[in-house]
Amino acid sequence: MTSTDSFRSLARTLETLVLGQSALVERLLVTLLADGHLLVEGPPGVAKTRAAHTLAALIDADFHRIQFTPDLLPADLTGSEIFRPQDGSFHFERGPLFHNLLLADEINRAPAKVQSALLEAMGERQVTIGQETHVLPRLFLVMATQNPIEHEGTYPLPEAQLDRFLMHVRVGYPDTAIERDILRLARAEALAGADSPASPVPTPAVTPDDVFAARAAVLDLYLSPELEDYILQLVAATRAPERYVPELSGSVRFGASPRASIAFDRCARARAWLHGRDYVSPDDIRSLAPDILRHRIIPGWEAQADGITADSLIATLLDHVPVP
Template sequence: MDSLYHEKIRKAAHEVGKVVVGQDYMVNRLLIGLFTQGHILLEGVPGLAKTLTVNTLSKVLDLGFQRIQFTPDLLPSDVVGTMIYNQQKSEFEVKKGPVFANMVLADEVNRSPAKVQAALLEAMQEKQVTIGETTYHLDRPFLVLATQNPVDQEGTYPLPEAQMDRFMMKIHVDYPSKEDELEVMRRMANMGFSAEVKPVLTTEDIFEIRNEINAVKISESLERYIVELVFATRRPSDYGLKREAGYIQFGVSPRASISLNLAAKAAAYMEGRNYVLPEDIKEMAVDVFNHRIILNYEAEADNVSSKDIVNEILNEIPINS
């Protein structure tokens, strides 16, 4: 299967590459999130072009973009909006916040307290917000892309589990390769460097791509494989995963199975197929599961990450179980 939209997707990735070097993996996951209506959490040290990539992608997709810098003094009304009094009309009016955009970048989302982070919950899950006594539907498509820094923990607040679960995937953004680093250095050391990107995909294209992804077939055996992977995080002892059982406090939620199904179908579509392979599920499982598995203190003491746990589960659970 190779439709008109596959060529547009390739062109979109190429346009982003004019500005951002060596982050193909991140761009791929951002597109998958957009095409499947799944919010994305980006985690990585500063300087890895997370904000630049999201900003550039919004231009390539010709979507409305808003960036919210999360700080300790941010208020919920700064995110969703508030009621203001119009003295000329002697009445209250609604001033909509930056969440009213197609792509919302929540930069350093863990730097604001829980009540501000909670302001995003209704928007992320219901695609709507309530201001005063009125509920407003958000623009379509709507995607929240959040960034957080795993190293600098001073002045940060951990995201509530309920909000973490709303993110379809958590992407670990890594350092560039030597060649990519060299190219970045050459570009940025040239103070006259600038790259213009062209809009490639329209809103109508995105909705059509969603319809095509929805038509991608997944067999019942692979659906059951996803369920087995999910249950292996909840009851690892039942699957002979004694080591993992000693580290997992809570397994993944039902949202994980839904997200993995959608992500696998999108991954197959991006490869030009209208059917899902086991490799598609394995490729997406780490990004879908890693932020949903809650580990105990023993895992932290033994320096075991949720990514390690997911990889062990993928190695141990057979496809035809």
């Protein structure tokens, strides 16, 4: 199979194991191919952890899950220097950050120092302990989750830190038909694992080397100058929406940063590649726009009082910014 076919097969396998979350599966693969990190918001029990764990198994990558809690310390992520009394030396014990795929579960339940340690590693791809700098694995993806309920005792991520996530995806409950399939899948997995304490582990579909080769192919995909200009206009419209919709004057306190333009460029190419095309289409850009922009836009106070949200602003801009 070609590299594209391998990843499309990977997507199909993921969708059969993570039922009812096809949008999350696609965004997770786009994030992997774009070499970024993903923030997922959704209620408990909708397969967020399962999606990350299954993807790691299918790409033959190390997986680690961290439950973020208020008493977590930065060293619980990065690792720390351990003193060896035998020879009086220090040895660096690596923390969970040194895995290929890290699930940061309920990231908003940890204090700012812990969040900063994670986000620094995401941005710099390294960890500094004392005088030593330790490089993270070449294949390194963080999928962080947020719970939209029970906000008491949480530490919301500042907008500047949110901007480091390639996309912010929202997932919901499956419909009744899908939930019936979930029941049957859970029953089948329980029967298959009845003689073993571990759940069945999927056979790897691609290797990390396949991922690196796919990333190179994605970057080489064709993006027309007209669509590049469309991306820049969309991002600029989040900063000055009145240029396209006069009624939105003053509705935005802060718009998307240049990281949004970079995210559009990489994610649109990755989505087009996953769909078997060698060029980016306007649909690639428009379908990804809410997930790329929603965490990068801060509506003004009056706009919020009028019920205007980041998502509604994005929908309005998509209707008014001309498509080439």
